[in-house]
Amino acid sequence: MILSDLMQTPVFDPDGNRVGRVIDARFVIDGTPRQLLSDARLAGFVVSSHSGSSFLGYERTDERSPWLIAQFLRWRHRGSFFVRWEDVAMLDPEAIRLRPGYARVNPRLPD
Numbered sequence: 001m002i003l004s005d006l007m008q009t010p011v012f013d014p015d016g017n018r019v020g021r022v023i024d025a026r027f028v029i030d031g032t033p034r035q036l037l038s039d040a041r042l043a044g045f046v047v048s049s050h051s052g053s054s055f056l057g058y059e060r061t062d063e064r065s066p067w068l069i070a071q072f073l074r075w076r077h078r079g080s081f082f083v084r085w086e087d088v089a090m091l092d093p094e095a096i097r098l099r100p101g102y103a104r105v106n107p108r109l110p111d
Contacts, residue, residue, distance in 0.1 A: 005093050011047045014089070014100040020049035022096065024107075026082065044087070045096070046107045048080040082107045 009022045024046035030039045087102035 001091075001093065006045070006091075006096070009093065009096055011045070011083070011096045011098065013098050013102070019098070020047040020080070022046070023048045023080070042085050044082055044084040044105075046080060046082050080107050081105060 003025055006022050006025070011019050011021060013019050022045045026043040026046065027040040028043045030041060081104035083098060083102060084105065087098050088096060089099040090097040
């Protein structure tokens with residue numbers, strides 16, 4: 001399975017309720033970031049319940065301009081959350097199911 005197969009995949013909570021769909025994936029680099037060919041591992045997915053489109057990077061910083069675009073994207077992605085890889089119970093191209101007790105993490109990247 002390749003990552004693009006998982007984009008737009010529906011995400012379900014442990015009770016079978018749809019909580020959104022995958023709009024982005026996050027990776028963590030193990031080792032020195034400047035090192036050529038550093039190993040990257042999947043940290044988790046960004047899930048949106050309102051939109052299937054990307055944040056276009058506006059979730060990553062406090063970027064506020066152009067103001068109209070920033071406001072629109074924040075409104076469109078309200079309720080979006082990051083789910084850690086450890087919270088994924090089942091993964092296939094048709095659906096992602098989350099484990100009981102999963103955490104909804106703010107999708108904003110830390111400074």
